[in-house]
Amino acid sequence: MNKPEILNIVSQTRNAFEDGSIDSSLLKARFGIWYPGVANIQEYIDGARDDFPNGCCSMASAYLREEIGAGQIKYGRYNGYGHTVLKLSKFEIVDITADQFGGPDVYYGSLEHPWTNF
Numbered sequence: 001m002n003k004p005e006i007l008n009i010v011s012q013t014r015n016a017f018e019d020g021s022i023d024s025s026l027l028k029a030r031f032g033i034w035y036p037g038v039a040n041i042q043e044y045i046d047g048a049r050d051d052f053p054n055g056c057c058s059m060a061s062a063y064l065r066e067e068i069g070a071g072q073i074k075y076g077r078y079n080g081y082g083h084t085v086l087k088l089s090k091f092e093i094v095d096i097t098a099d100q101f102g103g104p105d106v107y108y109g110s111l112e113h114p115w116t117n118f
Contacts, residue, residue: 001068001069001070003108006068006088006094006108007108009064009067009068010064010068010094010096010106010108011106013060013063013064013067013096014096014105014106017049017052017053017056017060017063017096018052020049022049022063024042024045024046024049027045027049027059027063028041028042028045030062030063030065030066031045031058031059031062031063033062033066034058034061034062034065034073035058035059035062044059045059052097053096053097053098053099053100053105054100055100056097056100057083057084057085057095057097057100058073058075058084060096060097061073061084061085061086061094061095064086064094064096065086068086068088068094070088071086071087071088071094072086072087073085073086073087074086074087074093074118075118076115076116076117076118077114077115077116077117078095078098078101078103078114078115078116079101079102079103079114080114081101083095083097083098083101083115085115085118087111087118090111091110091111092108092109092110092111093107093108093109093110093111093115093118094107094108095107095108095115098115
């Protein structure tokens with residue numbers, strides 16, 4: 001998949017999270033694949049969806065991983081805050097929730113400051 005195709009998926013996914021149009025059962029299934037130990041997963045998803053992007057980084061990254069079909073879900077830091085992103089290569093990430101910390105609402109690019117320890 002090339003960069004414009006990935007960026008299109010990333011933008012569509014961000015919009016779907018914002019307007020609440022992502023199917024809840026699909027989101028639950030995709031999030032559950034990557035985070036099977038979350039207790040009361042439906043309650044977590046419902047709460048996170050109501051407050052997007054706050055607290056949604058792992059859920060959004062897991063969803064994006066399945067949409068794009070590539071990448072690793074990685075935990076690190078954004079400007080000092082604990083954060084999860086989708087890492088597509090050694091130096092390239094996708095992040096649709098950095099705005100919860102004052103960053104961009106959609107980022108697809110090189111792994112650089114303020115993203116660290118991914």
